[in-house]
Amino acid sequence: MASIWEEALKEDETANNEYPTIPEGKYQFEVVKATGKEYSPKPGSKIGKCAEIDLQLRVEGKDRDVMVFDRLYSDPRTVWKMTAFAKCIGVFEKGMTPGQLLRKAEGQIGEADVILRPAEGSYPARNEIKSYNAPKEAPEKEAVKPEDLPF
Numbered sequence: 001m002a003s004i005w006e007e008a009l010k011e012d013e014t015a016n017n018e019y020p021t022i023p024e025g026k027y028q029f030e031v032v033k034a035t036g037k038e039y040s041p042k043p044g045s046k047i048g049k050c051a052e053i054d055l056q057l058r059v060e061g062k063d064r065d066v067m068v069f070d071r072l073y074s075d076p077r078t079v080w081k082m083t084a085f086a087k088c089i090g091v092f093e094k095g096m097t098p099g100q101l102l103r104k105a106e107g108q109i110g111e112a113d114v115i116l117r118p119a120e121g122s123y124p125a126r127n128e129i130k131s132y133n134a135p136k137e138a139p140e141k142e143a144v145k146p147e148d149l150p151f
Contacts, residue, residue: 011132013120019067019086020066021116022064022066024116025113025119026112026113027112029112030057030060030109031071031106031107032056033056034053034056036051036098036102037051038051038052039075046077047073047075047078050074051073052074053072053098054071055070057069057129059127068114068127070129074098084131084134085101085105085110086111088111088112088132088135089108091105091108110132111132112129112130112131112133114128115128121145
């Protein structure tokens with residue numbers, strides 16, 4: 001048996017560069033990887049120098065799981081998405097920093113609205129995160145008033 005390093009590459013395997021996709025909808029995900037770096041804007045960028053968190057999410061589809069990639073930026077124009085992500089995975093704290101979020105993100109579970117971007121030009125079809133959904137809080141039970149007691 002040949003070594004894995006000695007097997008010939010298959011010519012017909014280069015044509016398909018598409019990732020598997022799932023239909024649009026609400027899905028559970030797991031944060032597989034979160035990588036932090038400093039975003040340095042290029043001329044004409046709409047956001048300034050800020051923290052960037054690159055996410056690799058395993059999204060649980062009905063028939064199969066897919067990987068979805070997202071980028072979060074701490075710029076004042078886009079920090080809302082970073083905050084929504086932190087709330088979605090249940091780690092948000094008042095005064096939280098991007099560094100704290102980065103350290104807590106991997107392995108967390110959340111729910112997101114996933115969209116499907118069709119193939120365009122040389123770009124294959126891909127899934128993207130439209131929004132992160134914070135868990136719904138259980139409704140608080142109404143306090144029992146003394147006058148409501150039967151005795």
